[in-house]
Amino acid sequence: MASANITQNYRNLKPSRQAITQITDVAAYLAARLPATYAATSSSINHVLQRFPEFEPVTMLDIGAGPGTASFAAFEQFPSLQNFILMDDNVPFLSAAQQLLQIAPTILARAKIINADITKWTDFTKSDFVIAAYALVELPLSHQIHLLHNLWQACTGVLLIVEPGTPKAYQSLMSLRQQLIDTGAYVLAPCIGHGACPLMNNDWCHFSQRLARTRIHMQAKGANVPFEDEKYSYLAVSRTQVGTSSSRILAPPQMGKACVELKICTQNGLENRFITSRDKPGFKKARKLNWGDTV
Numbered sequence: 001m002a003s004a005n006i007t008q009n010y011r012n013l014k015p016s017r018q019a020i021t022q023i024t025d026v027a028a029y030l031a032a033r034l035p036a037t038y039a040a041t042s043s044s045i046n047h048v049l050q051r052f053p054e055f056e057p058v059t060m061l062d063i064g065a066g067p068g069t070a071s072f073a074a075f076e077q078f079p080s081l082q083n084f085i086l087m088d089d090n091v092p093f094l095s096a097a098q099q100l101l102q103i104a105p106t107i108l109a110r111a112k113i114i115n116a117d118i119t120k121w122t123d124f125t126k127s128d129f130v131i132a133a134y135a136l137v138e139l140p141l142s143h144q145i146h147l148l149h150n151l152w153q154a155c156t157g158v159l160l161i162v163e164p165g166t167p168k169a170y171q172s173l174m175s176l177r178q179q180l181i182d183t184g185a186y187v188l189a190p191c192i193g194h195g196a197c198p199l200m201n202n203d204w205c206h207f208s209q210r211l212a213r214t215r216i217h218m219q220a221k222g223a224n225v226p227f228e229d230e231k232y233s234y235l236a237v238s239r240t241q242v243g244t245s246s247s248r249i250l251a252p253p254q255m256g257k258a259c260v261e262l263k264i265c266t267q268n269g270l271e272n273r274f275i276t277s278r279d280k281p282g283f284k285k286a287r288k289l290n291w292g293d294t295v
């Protein structure tokens with residue numbers, strides 16, 4: 001029941017402040033939502049790493065941390081990380097984070113937890129890696145803009161925002177992207193450059209991450225298939241300019257017997273690229289490509 005509510009609340013964009021009020025709500029979130037937010041955040045971090053393999057953050061700030069999802073995801077992918085700060089103002093979420101961190105490896109167990117309203121906080125600790133995962137979506141755009149300004153001041157390396165893969169979240173990310181570019185940020189991903197987004201006609205940039213469902217996850221969601229596809233949007237910006245960007249696949253590749261069709265974002269705008277079986281090596285490579293990959 002609690003997990004059905006969590007899923008329903010997520011679909012209805014109900015903020016955690018109303019949806020998560022007791023420890024049973026957190027338990028439902030851990031079973032029904034965290035696997036997906038973890039998978040989407042891990043996938044976004046992976047895109048950051050593909051663009052910026054030299055990035056070796058030591059300090060991390062997890063904004064709207066909830067149970068610590070983004071910290072756990074970053075810990076998995078960055079062995080360089082030594083210090084974590086988790087910020088949130090939801091007490092049931094924070095006590096779950098505290099308990100989960102206690103049974104995690106020492107570096108995570110040493111994480112500092114700050115109970116604070118992120119929209120009012122102005123003195124964020126300078127950190128190499130700043131992540132806000134599925135948190136800005138709970139704030140009005142004016143608060144997002146104000147918060148982003150403060151987070152960018154605190155960021156010494158990479159700032160990553162992960163959001164649900166909805167048109168509304170994409171629109172907010174586009175406003176925030178422009179705000180960051182105007183203050184000197186370099187866009188790492190998913191965009192190819194700093195120009196205007198070429199998507200039009202109600203199209204929106206988002207990706208999908210498939211994740212396996214455990215038995216508890218399936219029970220919590222009343223699901224009968226052992227996997228789900230989490231749609232997400234994200235934006236990663238950096239303090240330093242990093243190499244040149246490649247093109248990115250913006251939709252599931254259409255795999256035909258003799259042709260693969262890719263919708264890609266390139267330096268010259270949006271393209272539909274067709275790779276036919278006559279180009280044997282190209283076709284072989286194209287058949288292994290996924291939505292979100294760079295080419």
Ligand SMILES: C[S@@+](CC[C@H](N)C(=O)[O-])C[C@H]1O[C@@H](n2cnc3c(N)ncnc32)[C@H](O)[C@@H]1O
Pocket residue numbers: 016017034037038041063064065066067068069070087088089090093116117118119132133134135138139
């Ligand atoms: C959907 S949860 C995401 C949790 C976690 N980042 C994840 O990806 O699983 C959104 C989080 O943002 C936090 N949040 C929303 N508004 C906040 C505010 N004004 N101050 C502090 N935390 C806030 C909520 O308490 C909640 O933990």
